[in-house]
Amino acid sequence: xxxxxxxxGVEVGSxxxxxxxxLVFGLQVNLLGPTASIQASRLGVTEADLGLIFTVxxxxxxIGAVPxxxxxxxxxxxAVYAAAMIFQAxxxxxxxxxxxxxxxxxxxxxxxxxxxxxxxxxxxxILWIGNAADRPEAQAFLxxxxxxxxxxxxxxxxxxxxxxxxxxADAMSVYWITGALTAVSAVTFLTLPSPEPPNSNSSSMSPxxxxxxxAHPEAGDAEAAxxxxxxxxxxxxxxxxxxxxxxxxxxxxxxxxxxxVLLLVIALxxxxxxxxxxxxxxxxxxxxxxxxxxxxxxxHYLNASYWLAFTLGRVVASFAAVLMKPQTLLFAxxxxxxxxxxxxxxxxxxxxxxxxxxVVTILVGLGVSAGFANAxxxxxxxxxxxxxxxxxxxxxxxxxxxxxxxxxxxLAKHTTLQYQGLMWCSLVSFVVQLACVxxxxxxxxxxxxxxxxxxxxxxxxxxxxxxxxxxxxxAEC
Numbered sequence: 001x002x003x004x005x006x007x008x009g010v011e012v013g014s015x016x017x018x019x020x021x022x023l024v025f026g027l028q029v030n031l032l033g034p035t036a037s038i039q040a041s042r043l044g045v046t047e048a049d050l051g052l053i054f055t056v057x058x059x060x061x062x063i064g065a066v067p068x069x070x071x072x073x074x075x076x077x078x079a080v081y082a083a084a085m086i087f088q089a090x091x092x093x094x095x096x097x098x099x100x101x102x103x104x105x106x107x108x109x110x111x112x113x114x115x116x117x118x119x120x121x122x123x124x125x126i127l128w129i130g131n132a133a134d135r136p137e138a139q140a141f142l143x144x145x146x147x148x149x150x151x152x153x154x155x156x157x158x159x160x161x162x163x164x165x166x167x168x169a170d171a172m173s174v175y176w177i178t179g180a181l182t183a184v185s186a187v188t189f190l191t192l193p194s195p196e197p198p199n200s201n202s203s204s205m206s207p208x209x210x211x212x213x214x215a216h217p218e219a220g221d222a223e224a225a226x227x228x229x230x231x232x233x234x235x236x237x238x239x240x241x242x243x244x245x246x247x248x249x250x251x252x253x254x255x256x257x258x259x260x261v262l263l264l265v266i267a268l269x270x271x272x273x274x275x276x277x278x279x280x281x282x283x284x285x286x287x288x289x290x291x292x293x294x295x296x297x298x299x300h301y302l303n304a305s306y307w308l309a310f311t312l313g314r315v316v317a318s319f320a321a322v323l324m325k326p327q328t329l330l331f332a333x334x335x336x337x338x339x340x341x342x343x344x345x346x347x348x349x350x351x352x353x354x355x356x357x358x359v360v361t362i363l364v365g366l367g368v369s370a371g372f373a374n375a376x377x378x379x380x381x382x383x384x385x386x387x388x389x390x391x392x393x394x395x396x397x398x399x400x401x402x403x404x405x406x407x408x409x410x411l412a413k414h415t416t417l418q419y420q421g422l423m424w425c426s427l428v429s430f431v432v433q434l435a436c437v438x439x440x441x442x443x444x445x446x447x448x449x450x451x452x453x454x455x456x457x458x459x460x461x462x463x464x465x466x467x468x469x470x471x472x473x474x475a476e477c
Contacts, residue, residue, distance in 0.1 A: 011129050014078075014192050015142055018122045019149045021085065021185045025118050026153025027160070027178055028088060029057075030307075032108070033282065034161035038171050043101045051409070053108050054282070058402025060112035065395025068120040069388030077121055077194035084117040085186035093179035096172040116398065120391040122146060123373070125195045127380050127390075140321030140377055147373040148314030154281070155307040158300065197384075258446040259383055265443055266379045267396045269436040273371035275400025276429040279408055280364055281306055283422050290412075291419040292357050302361055309362040313369025326374035326381065327437055334434045337367025341427035345420070364426065371433065372397065375440075382444045404429070 007015070032039070036050050071080045091111035098104040126143045160178075165171035284306055288299035317329050324332075340363030347356055376390065404425065411421025 007129065010193060011195070014125065014195060015129065015146070017185070017188045017192060018126060019146045020188065021081070021118055022122055022146050023149040023153040023156075024085075024178070024182050024185050025115065025122075026150035026155075027157050028092065028111070028153075028182070029115070029150075030154040030157040030281070031161070031174065031178060033285075033303075034158040035171055035174065039104065042172075043098075043104060045101050049101065053105055054405060055402055056105055056109040057112040057115075058398050060109045061116050061398025061401065062395045064113040064116040065120070065391045065398060068116045068394065069391025071117065072121045072124055072391065073197075073388055077125060078189040078192050079194070080117060081121050082186045082189040084114040084121075085182050085189065087111070087114045088118075089179045089182035089186060091179075092175050092182060095175045116391060116394045119394045119397075123376055123394075124390040127376070127384070128195050128197055139380075140326065140374075141318050143373045143377055144314055144318035144321050144370070148311055148318055148369075151307060151311030151314050151369065155304065155311055158304060258443055258450050262379065262382060262440060262443045262447055263389070263392075265436055265440045266375050267393060269375050269433055269440070270372055270393050270397045271400040272404070272429045272433050272436075273368060273375065273400070274397035275402075275404030276426055276433075277310070277368045277371070278401045279405040280368070280422065280426055281310075282405055283408055283419070284361060287419045287422050288357065291422075294357075302358060305358060306361045306365045309365030310369045313366040314373070317370040317374070321374070321377070326377040327441055329370045329374050330378075330437045331434075333367050333370040334430055334437070335367070336363045337430040338427065338434065340364040340367060341423045341430060344423045345427065360423075367430065378437075378440060378444070382447045 032050065032053060040046055040050060088111050091107055095104065095107055098107050123143060123146075126146055127139060129139070129142070157174075161171050161174045164174040164177070281303065285299040285303045288294040288302045289296060294302065313333065317333070320329060320332075340360040343363075344357065344360040376393065379389075379393075408419075408422050408425050411417050411425065412419045415421060417424060
């Protein structure tokens, strides 16, 4: 495939490993729903009681966001990745053996602490590989495709649970199979070298080379060898001054500067996008039964249709990203989700079920699919994403997964909207997400102009400092 040209064999192998890990990741995150009735019966609780696990998982993802970025940036990346997958494999093998509901919650919450490592590392390393290859179209394709496999894992969860119940006469065995698949992912990362972060010297924010032999081609190697110690000290001062400017630049960007504002906009987008994605997938089954009057079997098919549309949307976005910018994909996809939610609200109640709800579900699945990956790509186009930044955004997404479903539950329980609150909440969320895209572009332009001004200041300072050293050069001559 032309988008993969320029990548080494190790890089291609790493990308495949990230994709497989995200497939397993999607399976893990969405396995509770298809096995909820069995878990509830086994532990003597109601299915509604299991909702606590979703809240605990979201909270654990937020807590896990704090160390995940640091681990990805500071330690050998694939070793960290493998450790997280081994941790998850052990946890999922143990879940069927939890003796009480409290132990089940604790086991799930403990495993969820490491989920953000997978999310952070996978997305960050894809961006690093794309930056290192200087292939933005490959980067956009890969990050969308890897995240599409998360949707494929989510779609596979109910199917695997059903197959285990039919063929193995034990739906809980799906947890053992998931643990084994996760262990395979861990072994894969132990065999692959970790990727390197993008060379900071290639960034447009990096200082230009100052007063070196390469900077003065007319000076030969012999002249470079006899430069006086005093001049060498002054060269160090010039480099130090340049480094101070770069530090000031970073401080300016991150402490109330334009990049901070851009990060906040992207964080708001991810909070709403991922939160609504999970909330819609988690509540559409209940909506179908309680609000639309469908049968449980029809509700399962509707839920599967949502994740299928979500997965297909990410696959299509993967190929479209080769030709389109991230903001174009967001502008193209989000109106579909807005249309779907709005139609469901405005349609007569007699149309609430059947084919119309299926169309609405497909539109929402397609519309929400391109969000997270392309928001990261949009941010990365203005400033290379580190593990810390990706981890922070993953934590914000985890907060969305905890808050947005809770808001829908509160609307259903305490307002006359009942479960129609799912569509109202989704509509408001998608409208705000769409508004975030031009806002991010506006702030991104501010980032670029600010960066250009600082680069100009660095260039002027370099010339001034170099001129100040000219008498020393003449004295040596």
